[in-house]
Amino acid sequence: MGPSGNLQIDCAPEMRLQLTREQVYDLEAVLITHTHADHVMGMDDLRSVCVVGGKSVPVYAIPRYQEDIRRIYPYAFIDTPPGIWVPRFDLRDVPEVIHVGGLEVRTFEVMHGKYPVTGIRVNDFAFITDVNHIPPTSIEMLWRLDTLVIDCVRHEPHPNHYHFEATMAVIEELRPKKAYLTHLSHEFDHNSYEEGLPDHVRLAYDGLRLEF
Numbered sequence: 001m002g003p004s005g006n007l008q009i010d011c012a013p014e015m016r017l018q019l020t021r022e023q024v025y026d027l028e029a030v031l032i033t034h035t036h037a038d039h040v041m042g043m044d045d046l047r048s049v050c051v052v053g054g055k056s057v058p059v060y061a062i063p064r065y066q067e068d069i070r071r072i073y074p075y076a077f078i079d080t081p082p083g084i085w086v087p088r089f090d091l092r093d094v095p096e097v098i099h100v101g102g103l104e105v106r107t108f109e110v111m112h113g114k115y116p117v118t119g120i121r122v123n124d125f126a127f128i129t130d131v132n133h134i135p136p137t138s139i140e141m142l143w144r145l146d147t148l149v150i151d152c153v154r155h156e157p158h159p160n161h162y163h164f165e166a167t168m169a170v171i172e173e174l175r176p177k178k179a180y181l182t183h184l185s186h187e188f189d190h191n192s193y194e195e196g197l198p199d200h201v202r203l204a205y206d207g208l209r210l211e212f
C-alpha cells in the first residue's frame with residue numbers, strides 16, 4: 001500500500017464541494033500558498049475536519065499570511081464555550097520539507113506580483129499556482145520534473161500571473177516531461193484548446209488525478 005493521508009493546498013471557496021466530490025474526509029495538514037480570497041475563503045469549512053478529528057488542523061503559511069488568517073478568522077483562535085463548533089487552526093511556519101501522508105513535500109517561494117507564493121515539489125512532481133516570476137533561488141526545484149502544474153491565467157499579459165505565452169516559455173525552459181496549465185480563466189475552452197497544444201502540455205481540470 002502506498003502512503004496515506006491528505007495535504008490540502010489552499011482552501012478555495014468551493015473546497016467543501018470538491019472534497020465531498022472526491023470523498024476526502026480527513027486532512028492531515030493544510031498549506032496556504034498565499035491569502036488571496038480564492039485561496040482562503042473556504043477555510044471556515046475546515047471546522048468539520050476539526051470537529052470530526054477532535055483537534056485543530058495544522059495550517060502551514062509564511063508569517064505574513066498567518067497574520068491575514070488570524071484577521072480573517074479570529075474565531076478560530078479564541079476560547080469558545082463547549083458545544084460551539086468552530087474551526088481551529090494550528091498555524092505553523094513553512095519549513096523546507098513538510099512530512100505529510102508519508103510524503104516528503106519540499107517547499108520553495110515564487111513571486112505573484114509583489115507577493116511571495118509557496119510552491120511545492122514531491123518527488124518529480126511540482127505545483128506552482130499564482131506566479132509571474134520564479135526567482136533564481138527557486139528554479140532548481142523545478143528542474144528534472146516528470147510533471148509540472150503551473151499558472152496560466154489568460155492570453156493577455158497580466159501583472160501578477162503568467163499568461164499563455166509566458167507559461168509556455170517557462171515550460172520550454174524547464175522541460176518537464178508533462179505540464180498541466182492551471183488557474184485557467186474562461187478564455188480556455190478545454191477540448192478545442194488542447195488540440196492546439198503540444199502533446200506534453202495539457203489543461204488541468206477538476207478531479208484530475210496524478211501519480212507521483
Ligand SMILES: [Zn+2]
Pocket residue numbers: 034036112130
Ligand atoms: Zn493570487
